[in-house]
Amino acid sequence: MDILKQYMTPGTRICAAFIDNVAEQTLIAHGYPENTSRTELAAAESLAACLCIQLKEADSSVSVSLKYPEQGHSYSAIAERDGRVRACMEEYTAGIITEGVILEITQRLAVRGDYTGIVTAPNVEAAVTEYYTSSRQIEAYCAFKKFKEGYCCVICEKLPVTRPEDEWRRADAENVTESIKEACEDSYDACVDALDKLQLISQTKLTYGCTCTKRGLTRALALMDAQALAQSADDDGCMEIVCKYCGRKYRIGLSEIL
Numbered sequence: 001m002d003i004l005k006q007y008m009t010p011g012t013r014i015c016a017a018f019i020d021n022v023a024e025q026t027l028i029a030h031g032y033p034e035n036t037s038r039t040e041l042a043a044a045e046s047l048a049a050c051l052c053i054q055l056k057e058a059d060s061s062v063s064v065s066l067k068y069p070e071q072g073h074s075y076s077a078i079a080e081r082d083g084r085v086r087a088c089m090e091e092y093t094a095g096i097i098t099e100g101v102i103l104e105i106t107q108r109l110a111v112r113g114d115y116t117g118i119v120t121a122p123n124v125e126a127a128v129t130e131y132y133t134s135s136r137q138i139e140a141y142c143a144f145k146k147f148k149e150g151y152c153c154v155i156c157e158k159l160p161v162t163r164p165e166d167e168w169r170r171a172d173a174e175n176v177t178e179s180i181k182e183a184c185e186d187s188y189d190a191c192v193d194a195l196d197k198l199q200l201i202s203q204t205k206l207t208y209g210c211t212c213t214k215r216g217l218t219r220a221l222a223l224m225d226a227q228a229l230a231q232s233a234d235d236d237g238c239m240e241i242v243c244k245y246c247g248r249k250y251r252i253g254l255s256e257i258l
Ligand SMILES: [Zn+2]
Pocket: 210, 211, 212, 243, 244, 245, 246, 247, 248
């Protein structure tokens, strides 16, 4: 089951992404070897899906990049509001930070352009918590779990309490977060059961899908140096461009660009 669900309680806003086939389809779409880590791909994809719904300011999509310096790999995913997610794996050379995970989140904002936040932490869960604290001044709890039924990413945001008469909402947030935490440590079913007790706000089916188009790629190429473009074209004056996120191949002629 690949689904994104959003819940609300008086003191929290919760989203949970369940990923199963999408991680598998990512591997197949790119032709990655069988032993490629689905866990990291699923982590990037489920996280992008959750953040896409949690970050209200995001216009259409959110991209998440998880860089593992020790592993020498980075996993990037983009999620759209309609539930489409895509991801890719790339080589990553460690810089100043040599261990743990580097989490990079980019929100696509219609009015102000892109906004990127970067945090580092020992693991994905700690990185997400840190991101919410530093970039959003919101206390959040994140769990990313691998179960035999699939992967699950849950983010509980504690809603800010400003009025004294709303103090009780804090206790609600503590209780809800605690019950989700326990359930996530337990099992997939416990996790689903705990979430089912909350008020469901929305649910979106997650699918593996890209938004790349030949027109979009042609436009991006037009911004590149004309000489460099000419050099990379073949004898027919064409270039083969592979979308890094979905692996789709495009053949674009120089005449279409210049
Ligand atoms: Zn694509």
